[in-house]
Amino acid sequence: MVKENISLKKYNTFGIDVMAQYFAGFSTIEQLEEILEFEKLKINNPKSTTFILGGGSNILFTKNVEGLVLKNEIKGIERIREDENYVYLKAGAGENWHQLVLYCINNNLAGMENLSLIPGNVGASPMQNIGAYGVEIKDVFHQLEAFHLLEKKIVRFAKDDCKFGYRESIFKGEFKDQFVILNVTYRLNKIPHFNTSYGAIEQELQTMGIKELSIQAISQAVINIRSSKLPDPEVIGNAGSFFKNPEIDNEQFVNLKTAFSALVGYDLHNGKTKLAAGWLIEQCGWKAYRKKDAGCHAKQALVLVNYGAASGKEILTLSEEIIVSVKEKFGILLEREVNII
Numbered sequence: 001m002v003k004e005n006i007s008l009k010k011y012n013t014f015g016i017d018v019m020a021q022y023f024a025g026f027s028t029i030e031q032l033e034e035i036l037e038f039e040k041l042k043i044n045n046p047k048s049t050t051f052i053l054g055g056g057s058n059i060l061f062t063k064n065v066e067g068l069v070l071k072n073e074i075k076g077i078e079r080i081r082e083d084e085n086y087v088y089l090k091a092g093a094g095e096n097w098h099q100l101v102l103y104c105i106n107n108n109l110a111g112m113e114n115l116s117l118i119p120g121n122v123g124a125s126p127m128q129n130i131g132a133y134g135v136e137i138k139d140v141f142h143q144l145e146a147f148h149l150l151e152k153k154i155v156r157f158a159k160d161d162c163k164f165g166y167r168e169s170i171f172k173g174e175f176k177d178q179f180v181i182l183n184v185t186y187r188l189n190k191i192p193h194f195n196t197s198y199g200a201i202e203q204e205l206q207t208m209g210i211k212e213l214s215i216q217a218i219s220q221a222v223i224n225i226r227s228s229k230l231p232d233p234e235v236i237g238n239a240g241s242f243f244k245n246p247e248i249d250n251e252q253f254v255n256l257k258t259a260f261s262a263l264v265g266y267d268l269h270n271g272k273t274k275l276a277a278g279w280l281i282e283q284c285g286w287k288a289y290r291k292k293d294a295g296c297h298a299k300q301a302l303v304l305v306n307y308g309a310a311s312g313k314e315i316l317t318l319s320e321e322i323i324v325s326v327k328e329k330f331g332i333l334l335e336r337e338v339n340i341i
């Protein structure tokens with residue numbers, strides 16, 4: 001069940017070729033407990049780590065993993081409850097995210113359509129409160145169950161326990177590396193509340209000739225927009241946006257806008273403005289930049305790419321150079337969104 005010296009190249013969408021000392025997949029809680037027992041007995045190394053892997057679409061490996069990589073393969077989609085307005089759907093952490101979105105669309109369950117085509121698995125969806133096109137996972141999240149690695153017990157987290165924020169949750173912060181998320185329950189709407197206000201959705205729906213809105217149409221519009229600018233990891237290695245969009249004080253935004261009139265910003269109505277990091281990076285001249293196999297995507301400067309044989313360290317170095325130049329030009333410190341391992 002536990003394999004040794006496994007290449008992780010096919011397990012991360014950046015396509016970085018590092019090795020895992022130990023590697024094991026599990027599809028039940030019993031299997032997980034067996035593997036952890038093996039780990040306790042066999043891995044007697046103070047530097048050893050345990051890393052939980054989903055679809056590998058939000059990580060950058062910069063070195064070999066000394067220790068155990070645990071691949072979560074828990075499957076299953078179950079309708080556990082419903083009332084007049086909602087259906088509660090429980091999904092195993094190892095289910096593919098986009099397949100779950102399609103399941104909802106095919107069953108007329110609304111709420112996830114704007115989150116179509118995000119790579120990765122269900123288990124990671126609460127990790128960084130995945131978001132796109134005006135919707136975040138917190139909008140449809142009900143609860144999750146997670147296994148505490150040290151205390152060996154299952155804990156239930158309601159929405160407020162997860163401390164969701166922009167690309168943040170308690171699992172990325174305070175409880176980092178402490179829990180294996182086993183399953184997530186989402187609350188879907190029987191009656192859809194269409195959200196088409198963000199970005200290019202309206203325009204894409206028009207291009208598609210849509211006369212009557214539906215969750216199917218919104219999903220297809222989102223898929224079309226995403227496919228036009230985000231690189232397909234099957235073709236070019238990447239992990240989506242490498243940095244978060246920075247949030248700055250409105251006052252700082254007004255000052256910057258005086259100096260850079262084309263600056264892109266969205267008022268968050270809390271005294272802060274969110275800037276488009278892609279614009280800042282493009283203005284520093286990085287868009288379509290390439291050094292050996294590490295680069296900045298030609299259609300979306302926020303996405304760093306691996307053209308084939310880049311190492312995780314080369315991508316990380318490029319990200320450091322970008323951070324320095326954005327800081328020098330705009331006085332803004334970019335924060336990485338991707339998990340650096």
Ligand code: FAD
Pocket residue numbers: 013051052053054055056057058059072093118119120121122123124125127128129130131132179180181182230231232233238239240241339
């Ligand atoms: P992994 O990369 O395997 O893991 C991510 C983190 O979660 C790691 O720290 C890992 O240890 C932890 N983790 C994974 N599973 C579990 C578990 N079961 N229990 C505990 N910890 C776990 N993200 C967005 O939010 N919005 C987007 O629009 C978006 N677009 C993307 C586009 C592309 C082309 C790509 C490649 C990525 C994009 N992403 C986006 C990022 C990524 O798809 C999401 O963050 C996704 O949720 C990661 O899922 P994963 O299963 O691949 O996680």
Ligand code: EPU
Pocket residue numbers: 131132133134199239240241242243244245264276277278279280282287299300301302337
């Ligand atoms: N822009 C540029 N140059 C670029 C890239 C973007 O000027 O090279 C400008 C665009 O013109 C636009 C603005 O930046 O005015 C925003 O661009 P886009 O709509 O492509 O979205 P984003 O802010 O770059 C965010 C998320 C994405 C998510 C989209 C859609 C973050 C860090 N990224 O990107 O999430 O899919 O919005 O909601 O919040 C991810 O997390 O991996 C990810 C892809």
